[in-house]
Amino acid sequence: MTRVPPLVRDQLTPAQLEVYNSIAAGARGGVRGPFTVLLHSPELARRVEQLGVYCRFQCAVPHRQRELAICTVAAHWKADYEWYAHAALAQKQGIAEETLAAIADGGVPDLEEADDQVVYAFSRELLGTGRVSDATYAAVTDRFGDAGAVDLSGLLGYYTLLAMTLNAFEVDVPEDAEVPWSR
Numbered sequence: 001m002t003r004v005p006p007l008v009r010d011q012l013t014p015a016q017l018e019v020y021n022s023i024a025a026g027a028r029g030g031v032r033g034p035f036t037v038l039l040h041s042p043e044l045a046r047r048v049e050q051l052g053v054y055c056r057f058q059c060a061v062p063h064r065q066r067e068l069a070i071c072t073v074a075a076h077w078k079a080d081y082e083w084y085a086h087a088a089l090a091q092k093q094g095i096a097e098e099t100l101a102a103i104a105d106g107g108v109p110d111l112e113e114a115d116d117q118v119v120y121a122f123s124r125e126l127l128g129t130g131r132v133s134d135a136t137y138a139a140v141t142d143r144f145g146d147a148g149a150v151d152l153s154g155l156l157g158y159y160t161l162l163a164m165t166l167n168a169f170e171v172d173v174p175e176d177a178e179v180p181w182s183r
Helices: 014-025 034-038 042-058 063-077 080-092 097-104 114-129 134-168
Strands: none
Touching (some): 034 134, 042 063, 063 080, 063 097, 063 134, 080 097, 080 134
16 A cells, blocks of 8 residues: 555645646646655656656657666566556557566566667666676667667666655555566
């Protein structure tokens, strides 16, 4: 059960309401998941949401590889809600269910696309060791340039922030949601 109750829109402070309305009217189309917690700190929620719009919808990493990286973060942190929200989006981008299952299990997925391979390797190395080897770094910059490497690092950091928020506050997934691990 979520540790902090979701805020009721009618009872929000003016600062919370401003952020709530901005999120609801933006690219996400609603206030869900980590933002139900972050609204308790409206200034943090505002800044996190602005960074998230760039990371999720606009960064130099292609959409398919963004979702692959996000699912890698979700599996690393065993962030139920993050997995619930993004595994389906990854499948819509063509990431196979078997690939997602391997990522969820902490295994090495069979990735056929070179872009997927380099993004997954970069993500796993950075999440697992806090660093990236020269070879992996070169592979990412060869595919996506310096801006892509910076954006991928930022994307991983952003979704780690969300995963930590989701886990610390035990944000619930819908009852019918399937999460591939148990807490």
